Amino acid sequence: MNRLTKNAVLAVACWTLAAMPGLLATPAVAADNAPYKVAEGNKVDAQTLSGWKTWRAMACERCHGAAQEGMVGPSLVNSLRVLSKEEFKTAVLKGRIEKGMPNFDTSKMVSENIDNLYAYLKGRSDGAIEPGRLQEIGK
Numbered sequence: 285m286n287r288l289t290k291n292a293v294l295a296v297a298c299w300t301l302a303a304m305p306g307l308l309a310t311p312a313v314a315a316d317n318a319p320y321k322v323a324e325g326n327k328v329d330a331q332t333l334s335g336w337k338t339w340r341a342m343a344c345e346r347c348h349g350a351a352q353e354g355m356v357g358p359s360l361v362n363s364l365r366v367l368s369k370e371e372f373k374t375a376v377l378k379g380r381i382e383k384g385m386p387n388f389d390t391s392k393m394v395s396e397n398i399d400n401l402y403a404y405l406k407g408r409s410d411g412a413i414e415p416g417r418l419q420e421i422g423k
């Protein structure tokens with residue numbers, strides 16, 4: 285390998301390494317079959333927005349943290365990678381009273397928005413939706 289080629293190879297290797305943290309830091313993109321739509325990390329479809337509003341109204345963050353990463357209750361960012369949608373619904377609606385998770389089936393808002401709540405938390409868990417305030421896409 286002559287010196288010029290060697291330098292060129294080195295340059296490409298360095299560029300690749302330098303670009304890697306950027307590639308790794310790229311937020312996860314919502315899958316085609318995701319239950320939510322998101323743009324720019326904090327704009328979501330109307331249903332997902334209702335899910336977030338329900339989350340806020342019920343103050344789930346008291347126990348699960350404002351960024352859903354866990355406090356008294358477990359990290360829902362992790363939980364939603366594992367729980368099926370049905371398991372999620374059962375956990376939220378029926379609760380696990382003896383373990384400190386209240387039941388929310390007496391709340392009209394939660395019962396009506398359980399799919400939206402799931403969509404919102406799934407988006408948080410996928411890393412596609414940012415923590416904090418959201419607004420509706422196109423508004």
Ligand code: HEC
Nearest residue numbers: 342344346347356357358363372375376380383384385386
């Ligand atoms: C008073 C505290 C508290 C509040 C408020 C609360 N949770 Fe929980 N939650 C917990 C605890 C504690 C657990 C863990 C129960 C266990 O050990 O199985 C839990 C478990 C869960 C689970 C199951 C997690 C898993 O990995 O199995 C989900 C989903 C969940 N909570 C969602 C919510 C949502 C959504 C809200 C708001 C509507 C909410 N929680 C409000 C305390 C709370």
